[in-house]
Amino acid sequence: MRAEHPPAEQAIELAGCRIPYRLRRSPRRRTIALLIDDRGLQVAAPLRAPQDAIDALLREHARWVIRKFGDWQRKRPLPRSWIAGEQVMLRGNALTLELRAGVPRARQDGDRLLVGAAPDAAAIEASVHRWIKDEAIRHFTDRCRDYSTQLGLPEPAVRLSNARTRWGSCHASGRIRMNWRLIQLPEAWIDYVAAHEVAHLRQMNHSPAFWQTVATLVPDHRELRAALRREAHRYLLP
Numbered sequence: 001m002r003a004e005h006p007p008a009e010q011a012i013e014l015a016g017c018r019i020p021y022r023l024r025r026s027p028r029r030r031t032i033a034l035l036i037d038d039r040g041l042q043v044a045a046p047l048r049a050p051q052d053a054i055d056a057l058l059r060e061h062a063r064w065v066i067r068k069f070g071d072w073q074r075k076r077p078l079p080r081s082w083i084a085g086e087q088v089m090l091r092g093n094a095l096t097l098e099l100r101a102g103v104p105r106a107r108q109d110g111d112r113l114l115v116g117a118a119p120d121a122a123a124i125e126a127s128v129h130r131w132i133k134d135e136a137i138r139h140f141t142d143r144c145r146d147y148s149t150q151l152g153l154p155e156p157a158v159r160l161s162n163a164r165t166r167w168g169s170c171h172a173s174g175r176i177r178m179n180w181r182l183i184q185l186p187e188a189w190i191d192y193v194a195a196h197e198v199a200h201l202r203q204m205n206h207s208p209a210f211w212q213t214v215a216t217l218v219p220d221h222r223e224l225r226a227a228l229r230r231e232a233h234r235y236l237l238p
């Protein structure tokens with residue numbers, strides 16, 4: 001039997017701040033755990049953990065919770081309304097969303113992104129996502145082909161991923177997955193992720209030899225990696 005406990009939105013007041021959180025109870029958990037992820041504060045608790053115990057843990061870690069929650073609020077991407085005039089990022093450049101009747105498929109026109117006028121935001125969002133994923137797979141495939149050629153390796157099969165926490169991954173069979181959200185970031189950052197994954201085709205680890213291979217493809221990989229860690233959240237579409 002499986003017990004489904006849909007996460008409930010709760011809140012606690014800590015040092016005068018109202019901190020909303022999602023509580024997820026699970027029969028497999030033995031302890032209460034606090035976590036900040038891209039959705040905010042999450043509390044994982046055993047099925048029968050009393051609310052007092054959850055509150056006590058949140059109070060005990062109040063400073064950490066307030067600091068991390070504040071970081072999350074500052075970093076979280078702005079909610080989108082999918083209306084004309086909004087900006088959509090492509091390879092580090094801002095395109096302005098323009099709704100135009102009779103445009104069958106979203107397409108770029110200079111610094112504008114033309115999208116067919118649709119009756120609701122969801123349809124516009126779907127159209128933009130279709131377009132951006134097409135752009136992503138084309139660009140990622142190009143970059144990975146270029147780097148694999150430089151290393152004298154066969155061209156890898158590139159697929160898109162939808163992961164929330166990672167930009168890329170590489171499978172021993174020669175398959176590379178890259179997060180479609182990456183296509184919003186500056187090209188040099190995309191290059192770093194592509195080079196990193198292609199280098200894994202030669203070294204399936206993060207040994208010094210691996211980083212040496214990355215450096216032959218992208219000499220300033222250290223700076224790019226740091227920039228990606230620091231800034232990438234600004235480019236994440238919700």
Ligand SMILES: [Zn+2]
Pocket residue numbers: 196200205206
């Ligand atoms: Zn890696």
